[in-house]
Amino acid sequence: GNRAAELRHTRDRALLLLGFWRGFRGDELTRLQVEYIEVSPGHGMSFFLPHTKGDRQNKGVTLKAPALKQFCPVAAYIAWKEAAELDSGPVFRSVNRWGGIGNQGLHMDSLIPLLRTIFKDAGVANSDDYSAHSLRRGFANWASGNGWDIKTLMEYVGWKSVQSAMRYVDAIDPFAQHKIEASLSASPTIAALKIENKDDLT
Structure with missing residues (x-):
């Protein structure tokens, strides 16, 4: 019966699942727009980002995420969109104590x-160590550890x-590191790559 708590929970679930399964940067999450998202229930969804960090020609980029049987980003997004009654504008917005939805997107500083x-309330250890890139890093490590x-x-x-x-694959996971290095075994640059990225991976 707590409208505000229900909305926050629904928003936070969508934010985490989209951020993780799509490997979004924090700034990309805060800039998602409803009108640039297409959903195919049970199949997947696509996101158009007019501007991204690596898009030097400013053409924009389209990314896709699959529908899953559990922890599904598509279902989570649909639930949040319907609960917040969003037709356009920023996807992720503030929710006030009365359950009112903000008009502006979440600011990067609030992410x-x-x-x-969210992590602290879920009982995740060392929750204060997480950053806006943690979801992206988490997905990279999950993917490399699962054979990608x-x-x-x-x-x-x-x-x-x-x-x-x-830079996103933790050296503390030797199995994940091994899989990436194995895929690069034919490259003469692997030794230099290890040295160049040593500080980033410690």
Whole structure:
């Protein structure tokens, strides 16, 4: 019966599942627009981003996410869109104590405190260590640990270089690191890559 709490829960679930399964950056999450999202229930969804970090020609980029049997980002997005009665504008917005939905999108500066609060309430250890890139890093490590090769991971997330991908894979997971290095075994640059990214991976 708590309208505000219900809305926040529905929003936060959508934010986490979209952010994780799509490997979004924090700024991309806050800039998602309802009118640039197409949903095919039971199949997947696509997002058009007019501006992204690697889009030097400003043509925009379209990304896709699948519908899943559990922890589904598509179902979570639909639930939030319907609960908040969103037809256009920013996807993720503030919810006040009375259950009112803000007109503006969440500010980037509010995303980190929000994520840390969500993780703390869920009992996640060291919740204050998480940042706006944690969902992206989490997906990269999940994917590499579940057999994704570096090329597939780069294409899905949108990285243009192996160096960018390597910065997101934790060296504390030797199995994930091994899988990426194995896929690069034919490349003469792997030794240099290890040295170049040593500081980023410690």
